[in-house]
Amino acid sequence: MLGLQSYFINSQELKTVSSSMDAAMKEQLISGLTGSSRTLAMASLYRETKRSQLVITHNLYQAQKIYEDLVDLLGDEHVYLYPVNELISAEIAVASPEMKAQRLDLLNKLAEGFSGVVIAPLAGVRRLLTPKEIWQESFYTFQTGTDITSIDTLLNKLIRMGYRRVDMVSAPGEMSVRGGIIDLYPLTEANPVRIELFDTEIDSIRTFSLDTQRSLENVAELKVGPAEEIILYDQHFSHAASRLEEQLASTLKKVSSKTTRAQLDEKITSDIDKLKQRTSFEGMYKYMSLYYDQPESLLSYMPEDSICIIDEMSRVKEMADNLQKEEANWSLSLVENGDLVHDVTMSVDVLPELQKSKHPIIYLSLFLKHVPSTSPQNVVSFSCKSMQNFHGQMQLLESEVKRWKKAGYAVLFVWYKRASRSTFPKFRGRGH
Numbered sequence: 001m002l003g004l005q006s007y008f009i010n011s012q013e014l015k016t017v018s019s020s021m022d023a024a025m026k027e028q029l030i031s032g033l034t035g036s037s038r039t040l041a042m043a044s045l046y047r048e049t050k051r052s053q054l055v056i057t058h059n060l061y062q063a064q065k066i067y068e069d070l071v072d073l074l075g076d077e078h079v080y081l082y083p084v085n086e087l088i089s090a091e092i093a094v095a096s097p098e099m100k101a102q103r104l105d106l107l108n109k110l111a112e113g114f115s116g117v118v119i120a121p122l123a124g125v126r127r128l129l130t131p132k133e134i135w136q137e138s139f140y141t142f143q144t145g146t147d148i149t150s151i152d153t154l155l156n157k158l159i160r161m162g163y164r165r166v167d168m169v170s171a172p173g174e175m176s177v178r179g180g181i182i183d184l185y186p187l188t189e190a191n192p193v194r195i196e197l198f199d200t201e202i203d204s205i206r207t208f209s210l211d212t213q214r215s216l217e218n219v220a221e222l223k224v225g226p227a228e229e230i231i232l233y234d235q236h237f238s239h240a241a242s243r244l245e246e247q248l249a250s251t252l253k254k255v256s257s258k259t260t261r262a263q264l265d266e267k268i269t270s271d272i273d274k275l276k277q278r279t280s281f282e283g284m285y286k287y288m289s290l291y292y293d294q295p296e297s298l299l300s301y302m303p304e305d306s307i308c309i310i311d312e313m314s315r316v317k318e319m320a321d322n323l324q325k326e327e328a329n330w331s332l333s334l335v336e337n338g339d340l341v342h343d344v345t346m347s348v349d350v351l352p353e354l355q356k357s358k359h360p361i362i363y364l365s366l367f368l369k370h371v372p373s374t375s376p377q378n379v380v381s382f383s384c385k386s387m388q389n390f391h392g393q394m395q396l397l398e399s400e401v402k403r404w405k406k407a408g409y410a411v412l413f414v415w416y417k418r419a420s421r422s423t424f425p426k427f428r429g430r431g432h
Contacts, residue, residue, distance in 0.1 A: 056310050193205060
């Protein structure tokens with residue numbers, strides 16, 4: 001696989017893209033690449049520039065395909081998927097614990113300075129997130145030999161990080177305290193962890209089996225990240241409650257239906273009371289835009305010198321328009337049912353935010369054409385064709401190789417363990 005990446009890295013086209021970024025060009029367009037040639041270009045560009053990438057696709061299925069290919073090319077330590085359902089209503093109603101754990105793991109890595117490739121569907125980049133600075137402050141490190149001077153302070157810290165206190169840990173995101181034993185199950189760990197204290201000193205840290213409660217492995221240090229995607233301190237609850245009161249009063253003036261007004265007054269007032277009491281409740285994500293002075297998105301978590309790669313801008317733009325309409329209709333239905341006030345934002349308008357950001361943008365498009373809402377300063381075209389299957393007929397392969405070489409294509413033979421899912425193309429070059 002390195003042979004193919006080396007060919008890409010040494011190609012004049014990719015070097016032009018790299019040098020254009022060094023020259024601070026904001027937007028570039030690469031056309032002609034299809035299938036696995038796109039992921040090869042991403043991997044090669046990452047190796048060439050050593051800059052992180054945020055790859056935006058129009059849906060989760062496409063993001064997963066690109067993720068699988070890039071893991072093969074770069075290794076899973078350099079590639080992360082940020083999985084989110086397309087519709088925010090579905091994401092809130094049916095949150096997948098596995099997808100949530102993947103997102104938390106990535107946010108933890110990015111908060112700690114991860115450099116690599118992140119693939120996300122547009123819906124993932126639209127999500128409002130806890131500001132990165134607050135996330136970075138929301139870690140706790142357990143280390144053998146250190147003191148925990150106040151169990152109550154520790155528990156309050158873990159609760160703010162999203163952990164739920166229970167009698168006995170049975171699922172990720174839970175914690176329990178029994179005497180000098182603290183059990184904790186981070187969402188990003190395969191097994192729960194038991195911290196044993198000798199008076200106030202951490203005597204041991206070890207993972208254990210939920211089924212047998214037996215110890216599995218001793219560790220000297222454990223860094224624990226948040227268990228929820230919304231991290232709130234007292235001031236955030238107060239801030240949201242105050243703003244929600246103002247927006248409820250404004251909404252009640254605009255609504256003519258007495259039934260809707262009564263439902264709004266009852267339900268939203270109940271939410272305001274819970275916020276004032278610093279109580280978590282279902283549907284808290286609706287108020288993400290109210291908790292912080294400036295909520296952020298995945299763009300804010302990426303390293304400053306990251307490259308943003310948009311896979312088929314026309315499809316991403318179409319999806320953005322659809323998601324905005326879906327969200328507007330959903331928000332309107334919530335208002336009519338008394339579950340939401342007017343003018344509450346639940347997502348980021350990604351494409352304008354990208355234009356305002358410092359991240360250079362690369363658009364990938366199969367066809368060389370103008371893409372609406374873009375102004376590329378550099379356009380690079382590849383000539384790429386999908387590989388046909390020869391079904392073991394070597395004479396046909398030999399004939400085709402001769403034809404490709406005569407036409408000026410570079411021909412590389414690569415054994416690929418997942419060829420049934422992703423076959424590699426041939427490229428027109430100056431080569432051999």
